[in-house]
């Protein structure tokens with residue numbers, strides 16, 4: 405999903421302002437998210453990426469502005485909107501945010517408990533299905549979060565975010581704290597789930613590899629607003645000091661470097 409000119413906008417943020425005391429985090433922030441895309445939200449530390457995510461899902465009441473998700477005004481009545489929308493989106497916070505006293509399976513079952521008439525045996529089977537979808541072995545369902553590695557906890561958090569077959573998943577720094585191999589595997593998982601389930605993914609990240617590997621579009625937060633949106637290629641042409649530093653710096657060059665054909669083919673140079 406790269407062409408957003410004809411795409412259906414399912415999240416529409418307009419004129420968003422978030423202010424804490426005298427600290428204005430967002431002002432006149434506009435953003436569209438289109439169905440089926442993987443949108444990477446980047447920006448310097450403290451630019452308000454998490455506050456934006458929390459505003460969209462109704463956990464943070466903005467100072468002003470409007471936010472529509474599937475055409476529903478999230479701010480008009482946050483509680484009513486959440487009741488309607490909670491089944492249509494899933495959220496994975498940075499550390500997985502699992503209940504430590506529940507097993508992985510029980511964690512995944514938590515959102516399903518809201519479904520009236522869903523028999524416990526079916527709920528359990530559905531939870532096991534989600535657990536396998538995120539690449540966790542079957543036995544992981546019986547484990548407690550403390551018994552899992554960081555990468556497994558993230559996968560468990562993703563399984564819970566997928567519990568109600570959402571149309572959108574919000575991921576807050578999904579690869580933070582993972583080693584490069586684990587992070588690449590998690591990127592693959594997100595891309596495969598997005599493609600196979602038609603999921604829209606709103607992904608806050610600092611990870612240049614993730615942007616390069618899976619994001620259809622990037623939104624850069626700077627100067628209290630969305631400074632630029634577009635493909636990775638578009639970002640390379642944005643004339644802004646932070647954007648230049650971020651997308652042209654040495655780490656970016658390493659992440660975006662095309663793999664050498666010699667290395668890819670395994671042949672000697």
Ligand SMILES: Nc1ncnc2c1ncn2[C@@H]1O[C@H](COP(=O)(O)OP(=O)(O)OP(=O)(O)O)[C@@H](O)[C@H]1O
Nearest residue numbers: 424427429447448449450451452453454455456610
């Ligand atoms: N509930 C709150 N009360 C007061 N200030 C807050 C609150 N939530 C966030 N902030 C402030 O808003 C700013 C943006 O925070 P946010 O966590 O969204 O940044 P971020 O872009 O996600 O940063 P990072 O990349 O470091 O995670 C920060 O200065 C933070 O201290």
